[in-house]
Amino acid sequence: MAGNRATKILSxxxxxxxxxRSDIISGEMPPQTxxxxxxxxxxxxxxxxxxxxxxxxxxxxxxxxxxxxxGASVNSVLEPxxxxxxxxxxxxxxxxxxxxxxxxxxxxNIAELESILVSLQDALDREDYTEVTKxxxxxxxxxxYQAGGEExxxxxxxxxxxxxxxxxxxxxxxxxxxxxRAILEALxxxxxxxxxxxxxxxIK
Amino acid sequence: MAGNRATKILSxxxxxxxxxRSDIISGEMPPQTxxxxxxxxxxxxxxxxxxxxxxxxxxxxxxxxxxxxxGASVNSVLEPxxxxxxxxxxxxxxxxxxxxxxxxxxxxNIAELESILVSLQDALDREDYTEVTKxxxxxxxxxxYQAGGEExxxxxxxxxxxxxxxxxxxxxxxxxxxxxRAILEALxxxxxxxxxxxxxxxIK
DNA sequence: CTGTTGTAATGTGTTAACAATAGACCATTC
DNA sequence: GAATGGTCTATTGTTAACACATTACAACAG
Numbered sequence: 277m278a279g280n281r282a283t284k285i286l287s288x289x290x291x292x293x294x295x296x297r298s299d300i301i302s303g304e305m306p307p308q309t310x311x312x313x314x315x316x317x318x319x320x321x322x323x324x325x326x327x328x329x330x331x332x333x334x335x336x337x338x339x340x341x342x343x344x345x346x347g348a349s350v351n352s353v354l355e356p357x358x359x360x361x362x363x364x365x366x367x368x369x370x371x372x373x374x375x376x377x378x379x380x381x382x383x384x385n386i387a388e389l390e391s392i393l394v395s396l397q398d399a400l401d402r403e404d405y406t407e408v409t410k411x412x413x414x415x416x417x418x419x420x421y422q423a424g425g426e427e428x429x430x431x432x433x434x435x436x437x438x439x440x441x442x443x444x445x446x447x448x449x450x451x452x453x454x455x456x457r458a459i460l461e462a463l464x465x466x467x468x469x470x471x472x473x474x475x476x477x478x479i480k
Numbered sequence: 481m482a483g484n485r486a487t488k489i490l491s492x493x494x495x496x497x498x499x500x501r502s503d504i505i506s507g508e509m510p511p512q513t514x515x516x517x518x519x520x521x522x523x524x525x526x527x528x529x530x531x532x533x534x535x536x537x538x539x540x541x542x543x544x545x546x547x548x549x550x551g552a553s554v555n556s557v558l559e560p561x562x563x564x565x566x567x568x569x570x571x572x573x574x575x576x577x578x579x580x581x582x583x584x585x586x587x588x589n590i591a592e593l594e595s596i597l598v599s600l601q602d603a604l605d606r607e608d609y610t611e612v613t614k615x616x617x618x619x620x621x622x623x624x625y626q627a628g629g630e631e632x633x634x635x636x637x638x639x640x641x642x643x644x645x646x647x648x649x650x651x652x653x654x655x656x657x658x659x660x661r662a663i664l665e666a667l668x669x670x671x672x673x674x675x676x677x678x679x680x681x682x683i684k
Numbered sequence: 685c686t687g688t689t690g691t692a693a694t695g696t697g698t699t700a701a702c703a704a705t706a707g708a709c710c711a712t713t714c
Numbered sequence: 715g716a717a718t719g720g721t722c723t724a725t726t727g728t729t730a731a732c733a734c735a736t737t738a739c740a741a742c743a744g
Binding site for chain 3: 715716717718719720721722723724725726727728729730731732733734735736737738739740741742743744
Binding site: 287325328329332333336337338344354357358361362364365368369372376424427428430431434435 | 529536537540561562565566568573576628638
């Protein structure tokens with residue numbers, strides 16, 4: 277066979293959304309930055325239609341804030357109280373996922389998670405912190421998806437995005453890999469309690 | 481002055497979203513129902529553009545499910561495990577809101593909440609259960625908005641919608657008003673613990 | 685100088701036509 | 715008869731032009 281991992285086909289809109297999320301999370305588009313539809317359309321070589329769709333999507337995710345007839349801009353950070361609530365909610369979701377997954381991961385699942393950790397270490401070595409963030413997220417997303425499918429990912433995603441928005445800069449310690457490895461090891465050992473603990477320790 | 485309550489100006493898209501949500505929650509559009517853009521456009525006397533926006537929005541809310549090039553359909557009910565998770569998450573949010581609000585409600589806030597309860601009783605008397613549901617939601621939404629603004633409403637809303645989708649038919653006991661009155665009374669008495677308890681009892 | 689009103693420029697909301705895709709139907713082949 | 719392949723239609727994705735709202739700024743009255 278020509279490769280185990282299925283090559284992901286992303287729709288045009290998903291790719292643009294991904295790009296904009298990167299720009300926002302990386303700090304390239306700080307809060308309050310206004311988005312101009314025409315400008316973005318030209319940048320991506322599209323018309324305004326798909327761009328509008330993406331803006332709507334990111335607004336629902338909480339990354340952007342839109343007002344009627346006034347356009348969209350990058351959302352500002354949450355006040356601390358709301359941020360704490362979001363962390364609590366995200367932890368609840370990930371705790372659920374871990375508990376569901378315990379004992380239900382296939383060897384291939386484990387292998388894919390291992391491979392994500394390798395990429396993570398690699399990005400850290402290259403000091404590509406935007407990529408680090410994306411891989412970090414994809415590790416969690418993999419677990420969430422396995423536990424609850426697209427449905428669960430959809431409710432989980434906004435919390436991650438909002439949290440990332442609040443950490444203006446990555447705390448790029450090598451702790452990052454260790455923390456994720458701890459989660460994976462606990463899952464491999466089917467030690468649910470340890471896995472939950474490791475996840476909670478990682479989300480902060 | 482010509483009236484205390486500000487008349488809400490809803491954008492065209494918001495009105496259509498509202499209508500579609502009603503149709504879905506009322507059971508008029510049961511799960512798996514396919515949405516046809518052209519059809520909807522004609523029904524609302526618009527072009528397909530705004531309709532597509534609304535569909536995207538409701539998809540993000542979890543009411544619809546969309547596939548590339550295949551259109552959108554009404555989402556099916558959640559599996560019980562995920563439903564329990566959603567209830568837990570919604571309770572966390574409402575608990576947060578109640579706690580934040582305790583002692584911070586103005587007389588006007590109280591009056592507006594009272595007036596919502598009157599409408600609720602009225603809709604119950606008329607046996608207009610779709611309206612009951614909407615007013616029920618608006619009571620909670622009022623509290624959520626006061627506590628955390630639009631931001632909090634946006635993360636809270638999907639849970640309510642998904643939960644409503646799962647209760648195919650309204651459990652339209654007159655308990656409904658009582659339960660909400662209990663919340664309001666506890667808030668008036670600034671009894672945070674009682675208010676939280678009442679809210680948790682109402683969300684199920 | 686201050687506040688108000690009108691106007692122009694910018695950008696968003698909407699539309700209708702066009703392109704591309706998915707799904708159904710039918711014919712053909714083995 | 716089952717499977718493969720090719721039209722054909724219905725529906726979604728995209729585009730570009732147009733309608734409308736908002737903002738900023740300039741002219742003006744008090």
